[in-house]
Amino acid sequence: MYGCHTRHRQQNKEVNADPAQNPRSPLRIDPASLHPHIYAMLKFTPILLAILYALAMYRFSVWRTGKELDAKSTELADPALKQLTDRLAASLDLARIPVYIYEIDPVNGLAAPDGRIFITRGFYRKFRNGEVTGEEMASVIAHELGHVALGHARRRMIDFSGQNALRTALIMVLGRFVPFVGVWIANMLTSVLASKLSRSDEYEADAYAAALLTKAGIGVGPQKSLFHKLDSLTEKRAGMAPAWLLSHPDTAQRIAALEQLESRWKTSD
Template identity: 25%
Template sequence: MRNLTLLIFCFFSLCTVGCENTDTRLVTEAGFDAVRAVALSDKAVQQMAVRSSAYADSKKRVAPATSKYARRLKRLVGDHYQEGDLTFNYKVYLAQEVNAFAMADGTIRVYSGLMDMFTDDELRFVIGHEMGHVALKHIHKKLKMAYASSAVRKAIAATDSTAGEIARSQLGNFVQVLMGAQFSQLEEKEADDYSLAFMKEKGYAPQAAVSALKKLATLNNKHSFLSSHPAPGMRAERLQMQLDGKATSIEDQKKGLWDKAKGVVVFVVNLVVGLLRWLTGLL
């Protein structure tokens, strides 16, 4: 780890060699950010998520506990504040965006625009989907990406006074990256599968997962929720195939591949052992 740290600092130092206006403080900060992006522990991720969530809440209009949105969300969430070893907290942002997001500390935020559009069980699918991103540690990757973005931005700012002023003034940039970073197609499918299993386990209507995604598909990418949750129509078809018994979840596919791999390994080992025994018998 020490060697990796030195390499990263050397990289950022080389990037600014020969620049008269280099801000050494920003270069140092960029180096630290890059190291953190590689070596973030789960505890550090949790701590940063708590701070990021508080900042996001301070910049949004949070629905008071007495509002119809907050009361509805509380009813929908029920006792889902603790799932396994994960603790979740929920709030509604009063905004017409069709959006929702999660943080690594279990923060889940739902926009009132999404609540206006979805039925109760469709919202439960969205909540389960965000739970999945937390449980499967997709959010950890997002946070590391946000730190990497911070490192690059500071390295550039260190060599240009104008860029430096912009970088220093972007106090909310880190949180914006966390809230807006795009998940991979695989991560979205895994979160969908997590939510579908969650709905089945809790006795909610699993068909709502399909109808929720179909509703998102009608928005034609006009809302920010779609920029971080791509191809909702295809995802709806995929979940419908699972409900019809014509497809399996990503987790089941992984288990199937693992079982096949173990079978191949056992076959090869038995073949080698048999061959060795045969050769031993010839000697």
């Protein structure tokens, strides 16, 4: 009787158990037995979701930035700077290059995703105070034009999506071997990659600006002299972060890259 009663209890357990978890149940689903395309979709769903999330966040960031720039900026009306921007425009076969003042204090220039060029009120104030020359301001505008012409805004959207997907994939893989620490490693690796890509964009924009300034008859000199002033203008504190985590190249390296360009152009002439 005991053995019979035991068998009944085992059978009842099998009947009452979740059919999907019962190895004898026809309802149990083995992921590997699914159609290869469906299995692949399920396997990579987290990565696809990460890409979609990154795209949505980037679009939202662009929209929010545009709204803020619209609310806090006006077109620059400075005759001295307009003469210089007109020279840049003529070199690009453009009627004019509108530049906008972004009403914030930090010293910076930026190119909006919609192609508009901005310099901050803090930067313009440095110009008005004589700390920055008109030609040096023109070099900032030329640099931001480089970001626009080279499509860096669109590239950053693609890079951001790719980095988010990479981060998710690394977390999935590393999390199996080093839980908790794997997330930190994945975030660190993607941060290093993002910084490297950003520095590459800055070098490209510097080279574009150097070529444009040379064509406009302004030359690369103001670009280099501004770099020499940059740390003091922005009150940058050296050593706050390792170089491989910085989004902009080291100032000395940027100057060296410009001098290499000048040397190459002189040799080709």
